[in-house]
Amino acid sequence: MGIATDEARQTSVFIAGGGPVGLAMSLLLDRFGIDCVVVEKSPTTTDHPKSRGCWVRTMEIFRQWGIEQAIRDRGLQDNSDMFVFLDSIAGHEFGRTRPEPNVGHTPAWKSLVAQDAVEEEILRVVEKSRHATVLFNTACESFEETNSGVNVTTRCEKTGEVTQWTATYLIAADGAGSQTRRSAGIEMVGPSTLAVMSNEYWRADLSRL
Numbered sequence: 001m002g003i004a005t006d007e008a009r010q011t012s013v014f015i016a017g018g019g020p021v022g023l024a025m026s027l028l029l030d031r032f033g034i035d036c037v038v039v040e041k042s043p044t045t046t047d048h049p050k051s052r053g054c055w056v057r058t059m060e061i062f063r064q065w066g067i068e069q070a071i072r073d074r075g076l077q078d079n080s081d082m083f084v085f086l087d088s089i090a091g092h093e094f095g096r097t098r099p100e101p102n103v104g105h106t107p108a109w110k111s112l113v114a115q116d117a118v119e120e121e122i123l124r125v126v127e128k129s130r131h132a133t134v135l136f137n138t139a140c141e142s143f144e145e146t147n148s149g150v151n152v153t154t155r156c157e158k159t160g161e162v163t164q165w166t167a168t169y170l171i172a173a174d175g176a177g178s179q180t181r182r183s184a185g186i187e188m189v190g191p192s193t194l195a196v197m198s199n200e201y202w203r204a205d206l207s208r209l
């Protein structure tokens with residue numbers, strides 16, 4: 001059993017979940033001078049690469065936020081966007097797609113940069129911000145709406161300590177299966193499962209290929 005702290009902590013915007021949506025939201029709120037707290041139940045940002053690229057519109061937005069170059073520097077070189085069809089990873093090549101040509105429609109061309117790097121770069125900015133706080137190892141347990149906003153209960157994943165928060169707004173950024181969304185009685189629109197996928201994640205030096 002955790003121990004509840006005596007005083008409720010206060011923030012304007014409480015964000016449940018520190019994935020790309022929660023972290024980006026905190027960066028944006030900070031830019032508007034609005035204080036916020038992000039709680040993320042994992043100990044760190046994702047260690048799985050997940051998404052493997054940011055398209056032009058995302059890079060344009062990162063440019064406005066001043067983090068385009070830092071994120072681009074973590075990605076693959078331009079013209080790496082291709083699919084190669086092989087009978088094994090070092091075997092016979094049947095063919096490959098051509099990289100999408102950059103015809104200069106945007107100053108912020110897409111980048112093949114993985115989500116773990118993107119999250120780290122956003123976090124780097126948020127950690128230096130004046131108005132946003134990110135708490136890892138902290139799960140959003142429950143919340144209740146009040147006349148002036150919302151009361152939120154969190155639990156530290158390491159110590160079990162329970163903390164009460166008051167906030168004007170609560171943002172459910174805890175992923176597609178969001179417990180916060182479900183608790184608020186907000187249904188998903190459309191089918192809940194679009195596809196079942198499997199990922200194999202390994203590291204190897206493939207530069208000679």
Ligand SMILES: Cc1cc2nc3c(=O)[nH]c(=O)nc-3n(C[C@H](O)[C@H](O)[C@H](O)COP(=O)(O)OP(=O)(O)OC[C@H]3O[C@@H](n4cnc5c(N)ncnc54)[C@H](O)[C@@H]3O)c2cc1C
Binds near residue numbers: 041176
């Ligand atoms: C293997 C894989 C490959 C993918 N590939 C691609 C791709 O190629 N292109 C693409 O566009 N997308 C891809 N995606 C999808 C992409 O990763 C998601 O769309 C994106 O992460 C969604 O961001 P999010 O912030 O909404 O949610 P999430 O990234 O799911 O973040 C939610 C966060 O909330 C935290 N959380 C959950 N519950 C609580 C709680 N109660 N309290 C506190 N924290 C909580 C979770 O730990 C998590 O860190 C991939 C996903 C996976 C898993």
